[in-house]
Amino acid sequence: MQRVGVVLDEGGLRIALPDGHTLDWRLPDLRALRDQADTEALVLAPAGTLTLERLILRDQALIKRVRARAPALDRRAPVTNKGRLAAWAAGAIASVATIIFVLVPVMADQLATLLPPKGERALGDATFEQIRTALGGESFVPVETCEAPEGLAALAKMRARINAEDDLPYPLTVTVLDHDMVNAFALPGGRIIIFRGLLEEAANAEEVAAVFAHEIGHVVNRDPTRDALRLAGSIGVLGLIFGDFAGGTVVLILANQLINAKYSQKAESGADDYAHDKLTAAGLPPAALGTFFDRLRAEYGDAEGLAAHFASHPQMTARIEAALEAQAEAEGRGRIGAPVLTAAEWRALREVCGPGAAPDAPRLDRPDRPAPRTPDVRQGGERGQDSGLGGRKKP
Amino acid sequence: MAFADLRTDYAGRGAPLFRLALKTGVLTVLTLGFYRFWMKTRMRRYYWSAIRPGGVPMEYTAQATEKLLGFLIAVVILAFYIGVVNLILMFFSFSLFAGNAPAYAVSVVGLVPIFFFAQYRARRYILARTRWRGIRFGLEPGVKGYVWRAMLHWAITILTLGILWPRMTFALEKYRTDRTWYGDAKFAQGGRWQDLMGAMKHVYLGAAIMGGGTLALSLSLSPIWSLAIVMGGVWTGLGLSYWRAESFKRLTEWKTLGDVGFRCHPRGGTVVGIYILGSLAISGLLIALVFGLMMILGIAVSMIDPGVLERGFSNLDNLASVPGWIITLLGVVAYFSVFLFWGVLKEVFIKLPLVRHFAETTEILNPGALAQVRQRPRDEFAEAEGFADALPLGGGF
Numbered sequence: 001m002q003r004v005g006v007v008l009d010e011g012g013l014r015i016a017l018p019d020g021h022t023l024d025w026r027l028p029d030l031r032a033l034r035d036q037a038d039t040e041a042l043v044l045a046p047a048g049t050l051t052l053e054r055l056i057l058r059d060q061a062l063i064k065r066v067r068a069r070a071p072a073l074d075r076r077a078p079v080t081n082k083g084r085l086a087a088w089a090a091g092a093i094a095s096v097a098t099i100i101f102v103l104v105p106v107m108a109d110q111l112a113t114l115l116p117p118k119g120e121r122a123l124g125d126a127t128f129e130q131i132r133t134a135l136g137g138e139s140f141v142p143v144e145t146c147e148a149p150e151g152l153a154a155l156a157k158m159r160a161r162i163n164a165e166d167d168l169p170y171p172l173t174v175t176v177l178d179h180d181m182v183n184a185f186a187l188p189g190g191r192i193i194i195f196r197g198l199l200e201e202a203a204n205a206e207e208v209a210a211v212f213a214h215e216i217g218h219v220v221n222r223d224p225t226r227d228a229l230r231l232a233g234s235i236g237v238l239g240l241i242f243g244d245f246a247g248g249t250v251v252l253i254l255a256n257q258l259i260n261a262k263y264s265q266k267a268e269s270g271a272d273d274y275a276h277d278k279l280t281a282a283g284l285p286p287a288a289l290g291t292f293f294d295r296l297r298a299e300y301g302d303a304e305g306l307a308a309h310f311a312s313h314p315q316m317t318a319r320i321e322a323a324l325e326a327q328a329e330a331e332g333r334g335r336i337g338a339p340v341l342t343a344a345e346w347r348a349l350r351e352v353c354g355p356g357a358a359p360d361a362p363r364l365d366r367p368d369r370p371a372p373r374t375p376d377v378r379q380g381g382e383r384g385q386d387s388g389l390g391g392r393k394k395p
Numbered sequence: 396m397a398f399a400d401l402r403t404d405y406a407g408r409g410a411p412l413f414r415l416a417l418k419t420g421v422l423t424v425l426t427l428g429f430y431r432f433w434m435k436t437r438m439r440r441y442y443w444s445a446i447r448p449g450g451v452p453m454e455y456t457a458q459a460t461e462k463l464l465g466f467l468i469a470v471v472i473l474a475f476y477i478g479v480v481n482l483i484l485m486f487f488s489f490s491l492f493a494g495n496a497p498a499y500a501v502s503v504v505g506l507v508p509i510f511f512f513a514q515y516r517a518r519r520y521i522l523a524r525t526r527w528r529g530i531r532f533g534l535e536p537g538v539k540g541y542v543w544r545a546m547l548h549w550a551i552t553i554l555t556l557g558i559l560w561p562r563m564t565f566a567l568e569k570y571r572t573d574r575t576w577y578g579d580a581k582f583a584q585g586g587r588w589q590d591l592m593g594a595m596k597h598v599y600l601g602a603a604i605m606g607g608g609t610l611a612l613s614l615s616l617s618p619i620w621s622l623a624i625v626m627g628g629v630w631t632g633l634g635l636s637y638w639r640a641e642s643f644k645r646l647t648e649w650k651t652l653g654d655v656g657f658r659c660h661p662r663g664g665t666v667v668g669i670y671i672l673g674s675l676a677i678s679g680l681l682i683a684l685v686f687g688l689m690m691i692l693g694i695a696v697s698m699i700d701p702g703v704l705e706r707g708f709s710n711l712d713n714l715a716s717v718p719g720w721i722i723t724l725l726g727v728v729a730y731f732s733v734f735l736f737w738g739v740l741k742e743v744f745i746k747l748p749l750v751r752h753f754a755e756t757t758e759i760l761n762p763g764a765l766a767q768v769r770q771r772p773r774d775e776f777a778e779a780e781g782f783a784d785a786l787p788l789g790g791g792f
Contacts, residue, residue: 001451001528035415035437037445038406038452050773052529054454079460084777088467095471099478107479111486119489232498233482237474240785242428 006057008065013044015055025055030070031077042066048077096237104233112226117170117189120225124189127228128175131193135179144353146176146196151352154345158205161282161340162213167220174212178353182296184211186218188225196353202292205341205349210275210289210323217274223267272319276326283337286330290323400658401759405751406452407445409743415441416739424731432462432784438742443525446754449762457524457779465520465779473509473785480505506786511545512538513782518571523774527577531771535574544570558599561591561642568646577652578768586649594641597634601627636670637663643753654764661756669752673744677737684736688729695725 005016013030015023025046033043033054042063044055057063067073079085132142155174165171170190177193182201184194192215194208202208218224276286297317330336341349419434436459443455481502488498519534526532548563565588572584608623640661647659699721759765 033440033444033454035440035444036452037408037411037441038447039408039411040406041452043444043452043454052526052770054529056451077458079458081460081464085460085464085467088464088471092467092470092474096474099474104478104482107482111482114490115486116490119491123489229482229485232485233478236477236481240470240473240477 004055006055006062008062008069013055013066023053027070028072030066030073031075032073034074034076047072096241099237100234104230104237108226108229108233111229112222115225115229120222121170121189123225123228124187124191127187128191128193131187132177135177135181144178146178146353148348148352148354150345150348151176151350154205154341154349155352157345158209158212158340158349161284162209162216162278163282164213164216164220164278168216169220169222172216172219176352184215186215186224188222188228190219192216192219199350199352201296203295204288205339205346206285206288207292208349209284209340210279210286210292213275213278214271214289216278217271218267220274221267221270223271227264227267268319269322272322276323280326280330280333282340284340285327285336287323287327290320290327293320293323399762401449401762403754403757403759404447404450405445405754406447407442407747407751409747412441412747413739413743416742417735420735420739424735432466433459435459435784436462439521442750446750448527448757448759451528454526455521455524456526457520461777461779462781462784464777465781466784467781468778469781469785473782476505507546507549508542509782510786511542513780513786514545515541515571516778517780517783519774520776520778520780522575523776528765529770530578530768531773533576533771533774534571535576537570537574541567541570561595562588564642565591565646572650576771578771580653580655580768583651584646584649585651586645591642591645594638594645595634597637598631599634601629601631601634603627604630633663633667636667639663640666647757652764653767654761656760658758658760659753659756661753665752666749669745669748673741673748676744677740680740681733681737685729685733688732692725692729695721 002018004018007014007016012024012026015025017023025044029047031045031047033045036043040058040060042057044057044066045051046053057066129142135143155176159172159174168190172190172192174192174194176199177195179195180197181195182197184192184198186192192212194212194215198211199208202211272289275289279286279288297320415437419430419437422430423434436455436457439455439457443453446453481498484498484501488496488501491497515534515538519536519538522532522534545567548566552559552563565586569584572582575582604627605624606627608620608627611617611623612620640663644659644661647657650657
């Protein structure tokens with residue numbers, strides 16, 4: 001470090017060193033260091049990133065003149081490692097994509113079938129309690145389960161009629177939760193949760209049976225377990241990429257939703273197919289799944305575009321069509337039998353959360369309802385596979 | 396010829412730092428976090444240039460693209476570990492223990508060596524990109540020794556309930572300092588860890604008061620003892636500020652760079668004041684910000700639907716007439732504003748005053764010897780501090 005004499009002329013800065021030598025810095029080559037704390041001084045460097053010389057000017061008049069005449073003072077240093085940057089960026093994207101889209105899903109698929117039932121059970125139980133508490137809202141009191149004996153008996157009859165016990169790796173646990181949401185979902189370990197809102201929204205017992213069969217389909221395919229394992233693998237990798245900026249959790253959840261939506265669509269179609277088969281075998285109308293979706297679509301609209309991508313379910317139209325096809329086939333073979341529940345049993349099921357909780361007839365004539373805002377059931381951590389109704393809350 | 400001791404000036408100011416932090420913070424949020432490499436580089440450039448030993452600013456010469464490259468390298472290496480290993484751990488955890496706690500535990504323990512690895516490598520990168528009077532700093536390679544030492548010292552510290560924290564601080568600081576260079580001159584960390592224990596005395600005392608209070612409370616059930624617990628807590632908090640100032644002072648004064656020495660006289664009281672006043676300023680401003688945001692939200696909502704004013708804001712259902720996406724958008728903006736301002740205000744009201752205090756109270760003794768120091772070669776170091784950037788290690792530096 002040394003004190004130097006500086007002269008500014010047409011060509012540039014002439015710097016006189018104490019040992020008698022002079023340096024000439026051309027004006028177009030001059031760069032000012034950026035983001036400097038000392039506003040009284042101007043720190044100059046010759047162009048290039050690796051240069052060592054620095055000229056610190058403190059004379060305000062000289063600083064003004066240099067600022068006025070040096071054309072590229074604030075130009076940024078050129079990016080010198082473009083090639084390597086591009087190569088490693090490609091490598092990083094390829095490796096993350098392989099892990100999230102190939103390795104983790106394939107491993108999750110394999111491991112889900114190997115997980116002992118006891119482990120799955122624990123996973124499901126933990127998630128169930130988280131969901132109950134999350135739905136309790138501000139009070140943090142878990143949502144009540146509904147246990148009117150006649151209603152549960154009707155549910156058991158429905159379950160016996162669907163007759164899926166032989167497909168199941170473990171016994172089912174079916175719970176009705178006292179909540180407005182029009183939804184049902186399956187959790188790891190054979191837990192199926194149906195919301196009171198769904199029982200109220202359904203026009204008849206066949207529609208409930210159809211959703212029930214759909215959820216059993218998820219259990220048979222072990223979708224919830226697969227999803228939980230996939231989440232364990234991919235959320236950490238996503239966290240790696242986004243860092244902890246702005247409490248990154250929000251971005252993480254969105255990004256993960258986007259990735260999982262693709263698998264879930266496959267899982268939903270698989271569960272639909274299973275439901276169609278089981279319903280047909282039981283002599284129940286597969287179209288019930290379709291009519292239920294149809295009415296929801298009339299009320300809430302189809303999810304299109306980006307919203308559909310986040311909704312994690314194939315668009316309802318496609319699913320309704322699939323249900324109608326299954327219905328035509330079942331009718332063609334003459335397989336539609338007796339109703340799943342008697343009128344009295346259906347009433348009992350609708351009142352499983354207590355008498356008067358459900359209105360006598362589904363209210364279909366509710367004009368001009370605002371689009372409901374939907375609480376997300378899956379906030380509680382590992383997620384379940386829901387019925388494809390997108391967790392709509394009745395206003 | 397004897398030179399006067401070099402005092403350190405500090406040129407950092409709150410307003411320009413606030414503008415820089417806010418601008419780079421907003422860009423980081425808008426780019427989903429990818430501007431963070433530029434943000435970090437620019438913030439460091441500011442902080443470095445503010446510290447001026449002998450009136451000459453330090454310079455941080457790193458390029459943000461270097462950091463980006465290092466991050467990409469770390470992602471390629473870490474993504475496999477994080478994705479596949481975590482999934483397998485989760486599987487075994489549920490198969491064998493029917494719960495996810497063992498998986499989290501093993502996963503975290505597995506990351507511990509990577510954490511220390513990242514810490515040392517990040518320091519090497521930062522020092523390699525730091526210059527003063529045109530001469531580079533540097534840190535020798537030696538990450539392996541650092542990782543096992545750090546793990547051992549942490550284990551000992553945890554086993555002794557934190558009592559030997561100063562021993563760990565000293566040992567790790569010595570390991571790093573003894574490998575730090577300024578040009579062709581090597582730093583050395585003198586002193587003994589036993590002499591650092593005294594800097595922790597107020598923390599020990601506060602913890603002892605809390606422990607005694609808890610014991611007395613559980614024995615006598617007289618609520619008066621909870622007062623002792625509170626007092627002990629306050630004492631510990633103040634003691635931590637004292638520890639920060641005093642440990643910095645002792646460790647700095649025990650350092651030498653050839654014939655060059657250091658004098659340092661930070662005051663624990665000033666550090667405490669910075670924390671207390673800084674926290675008050677931050678919370679006051681954040682409350683004002685939240686209040687302002689609520690006002691704007693309320694005005695925006697009432698402009699869309701004046702009826703809301705009559706129904707009141709007490710119930711969310713009253714807002715049903717406002718399109719859901721507007722509510723969501725306003726909510727997201729509010730969330731990020733609060734988060735952003737919290738980070739920015741912390742820089743301005745805590746970090747800047749702390750750095751200023753430590754810089755202004757540090758002097759370089761016998762600076763004449765610095766004239767002998769010659770330049771060291773550039774440390775290329777492509778990985779930069781990628782591992783530290785990829786793992787959420789917090790600030791660290």
